[in-house]
Amino acid sequence: MxxxxxxxxxxxxxxxxxxxxxxxxxxxxxxxxxxxxxxxxxxxxxxxxxxxxxxxxxxxxxxxxxxxxxxxxxxxxxxxxxxxxxxxxxxxxxxxxxxxxxxxxxxxxxxxxxxxxxxxxxxxxxxxxxxxxxxxxxxxxxxxxxxxxxxxxxxxxxxxxxxxxxxxxxxxTSAPAPAPAAATVAGPGRNEERKRISRLRKTIASRLKEAQNTAAMLTTFNDVDMTAVMEARNRYKETFEKKHGVRLGFMSFFTKACALALKDVPSVNAMIDGDEIVYRDYADIGIAVSSPGGLVVPILKDADKLTFAETEKSIGDFGRRARDGELKLEELQGGTFTISNGGVFGSLLSTPILNTPQSGVLGMHRIEDRPVAINGEVVIRPMMYLALSYDHRLIDGREAVTFLVRVKEAIEDPTRLVLDL
Structure with a gap:
């Protein structure tokens, strides 16, 4: 049959x-x-x-x-x-x-x-x-x-x-690929290879170009002292892993900090829909992760209501399933804000592009020791540059800077995340 x-x-x-x-x-x-x-x-x-x-x-x-x-x-x-x-x-x-x-x-x-x-x-x-x-x-x-x-x-x-x-x-010997790429010769020892663009890569390119064409994108920067977060992580990481079965990373701190800042500056969590502005009282935060086919952004629904453990488990699960090609379509749809961590690849500074129709995206970067002035003295601290790209049609410079300062304050004093300050 x-x-x-x-x-x-x-x-x-x-x-x-x-x-x-x-x-x-x-x-x-x-x-x-x-x-x-x-x-x-x-x-x-x-x-x-x-x-x-x-x-x-x-x-x-x-x-x-x-x-x-x-x-x-x-x-x-x-x-x-x-x-x-x-x-x-x-x-x-x-x-x-x-x-x-x-x-x-x-x-x-x-x-x-x-x-x-x-x-x-x-x-x-x-x-x-x-x-x-x-x-x-x-x-x-x-x-x-x-x-x-x-x-x-x-x-x-x-x-x-x-x-x-x-x-x-x-x-x-290497076996041929399922769909061999066309190879051309550019000269002695200078070969070129042509590969068909995947559907996912085409979509990524189209969406990024759409963001540039439609939004009035601007990026503002700040730096953050990671000392307090690193000390908290080192102090509790073993206990955290034993209790919750997942390692305590930096992404949960930044996710919670952004969720807190989105409440204080709601325009960063909003979007333009025709002649209207749509404000949300929830935070569905996209976490950019790498997959074999390119960058994908699974959505952490109600990130403002999740615990640190739930946040870490979800982000770790997203990363694993992105590598294995197991993410579901519904997990990639929606989202009110995005976080992209170029620091894992060694990036010092960047200007992330909006994930339309969202109005804001936070770019994290690598942590490195730098001299900073504290209380009139020059000390060495682990510092990270933060970049917030935003749609200037909806978000004013004052609001963008305020949002970034809120994130900085929460990371430099993690107690704020517990007290909702």
Whole structure:
């Protein structure tokens, strides 16, 4: 019995997606709810799961194709038996050339070891990933059925740094990418490579340009002495982690400080909607995090009502799932204000761009010891530059500076965060 696999609903206002990577190939056995293909939308990458158990009979779209919600992307044979080799290629599943077959065959020899199941073949996606990163599957534990090595297992090992390099012939060979980029030669030893822009990157570029074109953006700066926060963190981090199961970081302090400042300066938490200004009595703060496809901004709903522990757990969870491509579309929608921490990458100073239609974004930067004058004496303190970019159509300079000063005061005297001052 044949079962169609449609493109599921992708969220509000999302009507189409791009086929990112086929996780299963024709002839592969598929379990119920097992991912068979990944899709790229305007906001996040998602996976399409198998509606039934069986065998993938046909792929109806190639990697890179645009597909609409509701379109049939694959067909499954319920109760079918997996074949030892991939089905004959069709127009939608081009056959690799002889050189590619040789490279894939070499890479597949890497999949025989203690931890990777030897009686089950590695999928092409896993094979390519192992070859691209020159990894030994023997050191990666498979979590698939019967211990089969999955793509997620390899990605997890790469992210954690636990993956081991291969020492065999495969180390000298890299398998071709699913959609090879066009390479051109600019001269002896000067190669160029062209890669198709992902849907997510296109959307990021469009939104950033839209912010520049529509908002009257201006940035104001201040610096903050991190001494008090660092001392509080060092004093309580072990107790905090034992009690709540999460490490105490700086982001929870800044998130709470911004939530407090948004109450004092409501225009920074507002937005322009046509001829009206929309003010909010809640703080849904976006936390910019990195993902393989680019920067994404999951939303911390009701951040002003969360505890430090709840804030840290949510931010840590956002970061992990962004790296694994597991964020949900609804988690990326909305938001009244954004915090971006370029300091984790070593940034000293920047002018962040608004995440429209929001009216403000706070940029954090690296902490470094600098000489400052305190009570008439020059001392060395751990200092951080803060940058607030805002829409000058709605927020006056006085309000922007007041907001930034409120954040500075709360960070330099964290007791304010507890007393709501």
């Amino acid at each position: 044949s079962t169609d696999v449609p493109i599921p609903a992708l969220g509000e206002s999302v009507t189409e997606a791009t086929v990112g990577e086929w996780l299963k190939q024709p002839g592969d056995a598929v379990e119920l709810d097992e991912p068979i293909v990944s899709l790229e939308t305007d906001k996040v990458a998602i996976e399409v799961n198998a509606p039934v158990a069986g065998v993938l009979a046909e792929q109806l779209a190639q990697e890179g194709d645009e597909v609409e919600v509701g379109a049939i992307i694959a067909r499954l044979d319920e109760g079918g038996t997996a074949s030892a080799k991939v089905a004959a290629p069709t127009a939608s599943t081009p056959e690799p050339d002889r050189e590619d077959k040789t490279e894939i065959a070499k890479a597949e020899t890497m999949g025989k070891g203690d931890m990777a199941t030897t009686d089950q073949p590695l999928s092409p996606a896993v094979t390519r990933l192992l070859a691209e990163h020159n990894l030994d599957p023997n050191g990666i534990k498979g979590t698939g059925k019967g211990g089969r090595l999955l793509k997620e297992d390899v990605q997890r090992a790469i992210s954690s740094g636990s993956a081991k390099k291969s020492g065999g012939d495969a180390a000298k």
